Amino acid sequence: MALSYKARRRWSLVILLLGMPAYVVAVVTVLNLLGRPPFVVELLVYVLLGLLWAIPFRFVFRGIGKPDPDAEAGEGDKSP
Numbered sequence: 142m143a144l145s146y147k148a149r150r151r152w153s154l155v156i157l158l159l160g161m162p163a164y165v166v167a168v169v170t171v172l173n174l175l176g177r178p179p180f181v182v183e184l185l186v187y188v189l190l191g192l193l194w195a196i197p198f199r200f201v202f203r204g205i206g207k208p209d210p211d212a213e214a215g216e217g218d219k220s221p
Contacts, residue, residue: 144200144201145211146204146209146210146211147209149200149201149202149203149204149205150205152201153198153201153202153205156198156201161194164194168187168190172186
């Protein structure tokens with residue numbers, strides 16, 4: 142079952158406002174528990190994990206910045 146446009150907008154907000162900060166805290170905590178690696182390795186890990194988090198959520202974020210495709214043509218863009 143595909144998510145509606147409004148549901149995808151809501152889930153994208155939840156992911157960005159709650160999930161992303163939790164992910165960042167978890168990654169930093171795990172790296173600090175393992176001991177600080179050299180700067181270049183640490184930078185590489187942060188860059189890779191910074192890109193990796195978005196892969197499972199691609200379907201949620203796809204098309205969020207565009208107008209609602211289900212809205213009637215006469216309504217115009219009523220996005221907040």
